[in-house]
Amino acid sequence: MSNYDFTKIEDKWQTYWQKNNVFSSVVDESKPKYYVLEMFPYPSGRIHMGHVRNYTIGDVIARYRMQAGYNVLHPIGFDAFGQPAENAAIKHNTDPKEWTEKCISWMVKELKHMGFSYDWQRELSTHRDEYYRWNQWIFLKMMEQGLAYKKASSVNWCSSCETTLANEEVVNGGCWRCKTEIIQKDLNQWYLKITDYQDDLLEDLQKLENWPERVITMQKNWIGKSFGVEILFKEFETKQEIPVFTTRQDTIFGATYMVVAPEHPILKQIIKGNQQEQQVLDFIETTSKKSKVVRVSTDLKKEGVFTGAYAINPVNNEKIPIWTADYVLMEYGTGAIMAVPTHDQRDFLFAKDQALSMRIVISNPQKPELAIDELKQAYEDPGILVNSAQFNGLDNETAKAKIADWMEQEKIGKRTIFFRLRDWLISRQRYWGTPIPVIYCDKCGVVPVPEKDLPVALPEKIAITGEGGSPLLKVKEFVNVNCPKCNAPAQRETDTMATFIDSSWYFLRFCSPRNEQAAFDKTEANYWMRVDQYIGGIEHAVLHLLYSRFFTKFLNSIDMVDFKEPFDKLLTQGMVLKDGEVMSKSKGNIVDPDEMIKQFGADSLRVCILFAAPPEAEFDWNERGMDGAWRFLNRVWTLAQDMIALKQSATKQQIMGFEKEVEFKTHSAIKKISHEMRGGFKFNTAISAMMELTNTLVPAIKQAQEANVLNSVLEDAISNLIIMLSPITPHMCEELWQEMGNNTSIVKTNWPEFDLKKLELDELEIVLQINSKVRSRMMVEAAISEQDLKLKARQDPVIQKWIEAKPVKKIIVIKGKLVNIIV
RNA sequence: GCCGAAGUGGUGGAAUGGCAUACACGUCGGUCUCAAAAACCGAUGGUCGUGAGGCCUUGUGGGUUCGAAUCCCACCUUCGGUACCA
Numbered sequence: 084m085s086n087y088d089f090t091k092i093e094d095k096w097q098t099y100w101q102k103n104n105v106f107s108s109v110v111d112e113s114k115p116k117y118y119v120l121e122m123f124p125y126p127s128g129r130i131h132m133g134h135v136r137n138y139t140i141g142d143v144i145a146r147y148r149m150q151a152g153y154n155v156l157h158p159i160g161f162d163a164f165g166q167p168a169e170n171a172a173i174k175h176n177t178d179p180k181e182w183t184e185k186c187i188s189w190m191v192k193e194l195k196h197m198g199f200s201y202d203w204q205r206e207l208s209t210h211r212d213e214y215y216r217w218n219q220w221i222f223l224k225m226m227e228q229g230l231a232y233k234k235a236s237s238v239n240w241c242s243s244c245e246t247t248l249a250n251e252e253v254v255n256g257g258c259w260r261c262k263t264e265i266i267q268k269d270l271n272q273w274y275l276k277i278t279d280y281q282d283d284l285l286e287d288l289q290k291l292e293n294w295p296e297r298v299i300t301m302q303k304n305w306i307g308k309s310f311g312v313e314i315l316f317k318e319f320e321t322k323q324e325i326p327v328f329t330t331r332q333d334t335i336f337g338a339t340y341m342v343v344a345p346e347h348p349i350l351k352q353i354i355k356g357n358q359q360e361q362q363v364l365d366f367i368e369t370t371s372k373k374s375k376v377v378r379v380s381t382d383l384k385k386e387g388v389f390t391g392a393y394a395i396n397p398v399n400n401e402k403i404p405i406w407t408a409d410y411v412l413m414e415y416g417t418g419a420i421m422a423v424p425t426h427d428q429r430d431f432l433f434a435k436d437q438a439l440s441m442r443i444v445i446s447n448p449q450k451p452e453l454a455i456d457e458l459k460q461a462y463e464d465p466g467i468l469v470n471s472a473q474f475n476g477l478d479n480e481t482a483k484a485k486i487a488d489w490m491e492q493e494k495i496g497k498r499t500i501f502f503r504l505r506d507w508l509i510s511r512q513r514y515w516g517t518p519i520p521v522i523y524c525d526k527c528g529v530v531p532v533p534e535k536d537l538p539v540a541l542p543e544k545i546a547i548t549g550e551g552g553s554p555l556l557k558v559k560e561f562v563n564v565n566c567p568k569c570n571a572p573a574q575r576e577t578d579t580m581a582t583f584i585d586s587s588w589y590f591l592r593f594c595s596p597r598n599e600q601a602a603f604d605k606t607e608a609n610y611w612m613r614v615d616q617y618i619g620g621i622e623h624a625v626l627h628l629l630y631s632r633f634f635t636k637f638l639n640s641i642d643m644v645d646f647k648e649p650f651d652k653l654l655t656q657g658m659v660l661k662d663g664e665v666m667s668k669s670k671g672n673i674v675d676p677d678e679m680i681k682q683f684g685a686d687s688l689r690v691c692i693l694f695a696a697p698p699e700a701e702f703d704w705n706e707r708g709m710d711g712a713w714r715f716l717n718r719v720w721t722l723a724q725d726m727i728a729l730k731q732s733a734t735k736q737q738i739m740g741f742e743k744e745v746e747f748k749t750h751s752a753i754k755k756i757s758h759e760m761r762g763g764f765k766f767n768t769a770i771s772a773m774m775e776l777t778n779t780l781v782p783a784i785k786q787a788q789e790a791n792v793l794n795s796v797l798e799d800a801i802s803n804l805i806i807m808l809s810p811i812t813p814h815m816c817e818e819l820w821q822e823m824g825n826n827t828s829i830v831k832t833n834w835p836e837f838d839l840k841k842l843e844l845d846e847l848e849i850v851l852q853i854n855s856k857v858r859s860r861m862m863v864e865a866a867i868s869e870q871d872l873k874l875k876a877r878q879d880p881v882i883q884k885w886i887e888a889k890p891v892k893k894i895i896v897i898k899g900k901l902v903n904i905i906v
Numbered sequence: 907g908c909c910g911a912a913g914u915g916g917u918g919g920a921a922u923g924g925c926a927u928a929c930a931c932g933u934c935g936g937u938c939u940c941a942a943a944a945a946c947c948g949a950u951g952g953u954c955g956u957g958a959g960g961c962c963u964u965g966u967g968g969g970u971u972c973g974a975a976u977c978c979c980a981c982c983u984u985c986g987g988u989a990c991c992a
Contacts, residue, residue, distance in 0.1 A: 777930065
């Protein structure tokens, strides 16, 4: 039997799907809806194995849902703005738009070769003005609400990309894209006030029951809510207030010094004219030169100097020295801390180093007599308060509450909540992005572009040199405009928006991608959303997934959508590695999916990538997997061909003896595979169940061939196998389905239901154990009583040998599984 | 440091309290062939034994249980996240 001709078949069905609009979706209230979405790609031109994995998973889920009776939305688009296009422009003197569009057309072709079930009529790309004008519209809406604003601040700057970056885009102190070390710059930039939603973003995480735990944890940590008290310390001479933030107010009687950040505005005032002034100024100078990476690196010794000034601890009026040190950051809390070296490890190390005094205020219940000299590290665990005036004897958790109450009464402190989350810096000094729709007028100030003037189109075919700041600055026709308010000459904003804006709402645009009146049609969005199953890489755990949640909450607040969370279920697929490393051009270890398709076909590639590992796990690409997949498909192909041929020639229907087993295997496969398709998503085991079924059917069909008979049990089993395999290898299954005499697409065929009766066997194999060790097994009728089972077990010859003369203490029976005899 | 996940044959992996190693890959043997490839059939955790068969085995050590890869405790290793966050 010849191998199946995948090139011809795959081409045939891809054309068929396209011509017949098999995957186009419209609102249909008569069916339950299912929105399955994979994170859309950046159009780099070529799809890689990561894409193949991501989109194959999505495709299998989408196709399964279609067969299971759902109205499925499964769209694709391109996240087309961003730096690679611009960098290519600088390097090869190409036009970013042309480059991007060429890349998109390549990628569309490759995606189509994989046979994905996308509704291509909904394709979108973020670089088209029909899309990005709505970025501008949303920005204006945020401006109206005071959520988009401009401020001067110290920002993250990547000198290689020549642009600012959001905090979320700084990874290990470097640029997320090019890993260049980030420096701080003072610039006047646009921000989105994501912090307005910090509580909702945190609380609603609890509702995301179908998200991986680690993504939730990462977002929680990123938002970083901490409960504590802001305490008012006073500078000794000037009586100026220096608030400190602490979560450990229970340790305040142990505060033996204070530390302010080197950037703290009060620092220069309190040192003015004193002996320490020069030393402190020098220290500020040296720390400011250190990059954040260096300053934050863990094992570095904490540096600091005494300021010469003192503070008063408001709880006991103690005079404590004020230090400045690099381990206190201006960005967090109040930029000043009370230092309790006995109960905070950082303070402990610093105090030891600078020989500062310490006082124990929480005693360790295990070693209450512990003395300061014996302290090897700070004691940060729970304990009982000592040396703490009226609070002595309380356990520290109770003391936290009592001290906070007391401070609020005495007006020396108040309960405060601090977040780690900062507003989202969105201006980028780059060309290939959405222009920020704002005009600067000498008279009117910052003027938003009126809605009717949208889009603010990105000028095309301009010179991009990579030098001298934002390319748009040099485009006079773009920059020079008249003020929309007073008509006087004015200038446009030349920064563009961060591209993460584009991806923060594209899932909504997919619901009505051609709408020209609005970002999206509200009714359609409310029908299709939320995304039922979202699939993408873990690298977006914070960035894209947090921003999209923020946008959804904002759009909900202005009544554009009825829901507050965009993604119901989230699957984060693992990376595809090669020899333990990420595939990349520079390492030269890229496996080209197109090459695999040419050699083995898209169906084999789809099987290979799903069978290698469960979707969440990382896996190392191994070419051998392709051979295995190819072999399996040929086995199924031959099996089906044999059945089709037999149907023509078979002389009669006849019971062959394998029916019980075939039915059992078929229905346990239906049960198992349905479970994985619905939400287990362990496609590797779903495929292995199909392999097992195939391994049962191949000998059965051989037997039938020899007798030249066929029966409906075998026929049904094979047709169920083809249906269940079709989401994974759609081309081959469509072809077989047609050859088996069907004239509609297999996508329109109902998913099989399993019959519990077929899973009941007349006879079962029972494992026999002696003292919990397997010694024998026996066949019994399924209906056997417990009494008879025990009796029969004891009669088993092997068991009898093991029991011999020993007294039986106990017999444990697990119905349908085993008998364990304890002697 | 903290948080999280994981550790099973030569390899990818399966089994979430009841037959450890399903399903594949690889390897070995066979059929077919002048030969090879493909395909098909069979074997394949370790160890002792001529054999029947025994014993051991899910990172390590302990515990719970008639029974543990699975639950609990401690430790080791690997990976991921995060980090002077007060």
